[in-house]
Each structure stands twice: as C-alpha cells, then as structure tokens.
C-alpha cells in the first residue's frame with residue numbers, strides 16, 4: 001500500500017498522559033485559544049467528556065481508558081477498593097451514550113483490572129493498555145487514510161461534516177486522515193466543511209485543523225450543503241461515525257443523514273471512515289442506537305446572546321443514523337467495505353469483538 005502518511009502526518013496534541021494525570025486540549029475554547037485542562041480525578045474527566053472539552057468517538061474512548069488509570073489511582077484503598085474502582089468506571093460510562101468507543105475501551109479496562117489484582121499492578125497494566133489503545137488508534141488512522149485516498153482522483157473536492165480529525169481521535173483522525181493523505185499525494189483540490197450547528201465542530205475545529213495543516217477549506221452553513229452537491233461542486237462526501245450497527249447503519253453528528261440523502265440524490269459517493277472499535281455488532285440495526293439528547297442552552301443561546309423566546313421548546317439530538325443503503329462504502333483499517341451489510345461487517349470484524 002502506497003502511503004506517505006506514515007512519515008509525514010504529525011498527531012495533534014489532543015491528549016497526553018502526564019505523570020499521574022491526563023492533559024486535554026480544551027476543544028471548547030478553539031479556535032480562539034489553545035488551552036489545556038488537567039484531569040486528576042474522575043469528576044473532572046467526566047465533566048470534560050460531557051461538556052465536549054474532549055470529543056469525537058475514538059478520543060472519548062481513549063480518554064476514558066486513561067480515566068481508568070485515574071480511577072485506579074484515586075479509588076479509596078482498603079477492602080472496598082474494587083467496588084470504588086468500578087463505580088468510577090460507571091461514572092465515565094454515564095457521560096455520553098452514543099459513541100460505542102467509550103463502552104468498548106472501558107470494557108477492555110475492566111477486564112485488565114480484573115486480571116491484575118493489587119493497586120500498583122492494576123495502575124501499571126491499565127496505563128500500558130491505554131497507551132496501546134492510543135497507538136492502535138494512530139495506526140488505524142494511518143491505514144484508513146491510505147485506503148480512503150486510494151478512492152480519490154486528482155483534483156478532488158471533498159465535503160465533510162462535524163470534526164472527524166486529529167481532535168476527535170488520538171491525533172490523526174478518521175475522515176480527515178483520508179483528507180491529509182490525499183493532500184500529501186497531491187490529489188486534493190479543496191475541502192468544504194459544514195459548520196455543524198449547534199456546537200460548530202466543523203467551523204471551529206475542522207477549519208482550524210485543516211488551516212493549520214495548510215489545506216484550503218471553505219466553511220458553509222449546514223443548510224447550504226444540498227445546493228453545493230446539486231451544483232456539482234463536490235466529488236465525495238467523507239465523514240466519521242460514532243457507532244456502526246451490525247447491518248452497516250451508522251450514527252454520526254446530527255445532519256449527517258440529510259447529507260447522505262442529498263449525496264445520493266446527486267450521485268456523489270458518500271463514505272464513512274471509522275476504526276473497528278466503532279463497530280457494534282451487538283446492535284443489529286441503526287434504530288437501536290441510543291441517540292444523545294442535549295440541553296436547551298445549545299440552541300437557545302449563542303455567544304451569551306439569547307436566541308429563543310422563553311416559551312419555545314427545543315429538540316436537540318446530538319446524532320442521527322444514516323441507513324447503510326445510503327453509504328457507498330465504509331473505510332476501516334482493514335480495508336474498504338463497499339455497500340456495507342451484515343455479512344461484510346461480520347467478516348471484517350472476524351475475531352475482533
């Protein structure tokens with residue numbers, strides 16, 4: 001596989017394990033400020049995940065895996081030590097319901113804890129396991145970037161939604177790993193990034209990441225995407241995912257489904273890029289995926305200004321589900337699944353889950 005990315009892509013400092021605590025790039029402050037927050041206990045990490053200081057499916061999972069190390073370090077020693085550890089893990093599990101990576105990574109950490117009794121031993125092995133997850137995520141990103149770029153022609157214009165970049169992973173991204181690789185191979189002409197209401201991950205984060213890498217990016221209102229596709233301005237839509245059901249239905253940031261419908265209507269390929277840790281074969285259909293509902297303030301206020309009359313309610317789902325029938329292919333670290341279905345997903349997962 002031809003792959004420049006292995007040498008040239010530099011991970012973003014999304015998170016770093018320091019000596020005994022987790023340092024997170026505070027994504028709530030981007031792009032105006034590059035500040036960091038240090039999580040030394042589970043309360044502060046749970047708050048960071050809930051409020052999207054760290055966000056994006058793989059990044060949430062890996063941050064929680066380091067959270068298990070913090071849980072083992074901060075649980076009260078003594079005869080209730082194991083219970084105290086597990087109750088901290090449950091606290092992390094309650095932060096955000098949709099991205100399966102969170103549950104997947106914490107399940108691995110529970111198992112590591114079970115197999116390594118004794119505080120010191122547990123801390124050492126949990127840390128090793130979290131570091132391995134981080135490394136696998138970086139390796140998976142590189143491979144997905146290469147497989148995805150193989151699908152693009154010279155001069156490609158890509159439309160993406162939300163942020164599926166280094167900020168959403170251990171540092172290289174999923175959808176954006178394809179974009180970085182395509183840029184390295186001189187295949188990319190430009191990127192359009194949906195602004196991604198209401199939290200503006202596309203405008204604040206994707207545009208920041210791509211500009212930082214010197215990649216031309218134009219931001220558009222989410223509602224303009226269908227017109228852009230109809231005008232023939234886009235060669236492929238490339239997005240990430242938070243959970244892929246056994247039949248290939250994929251949950252991602254709210255607005256992805258309408259993008260997939262518009263892409264289908266205008267015969268533009270629609271690709272999902274996600275590592276195997278995002279697949280959930282215990283969920284048969286997309287309709288079974290729990291969709292996180294978020295608070296009123298995200299829609300009712302902007303920059304401290306009130307946008308809604310008091311009497312107006314809100315409906316604010318953070319994600320939606322795109323049916324497999326609208327997905328041209330899912331790109332994972334094992335290759336490209338065209339027209340994904342239960343059969344192809346089962347075979348690519350093999351013994352993984």
Ligand code: MRU
Nearest residue numbers: 055056057162164168240241253
């Ligand atoms: O609410 P967020 O910002 O955590 O949502 C993130 C997304 O929807 C991403 O597209 C998804 O996690 C894929 S990231 C590689």
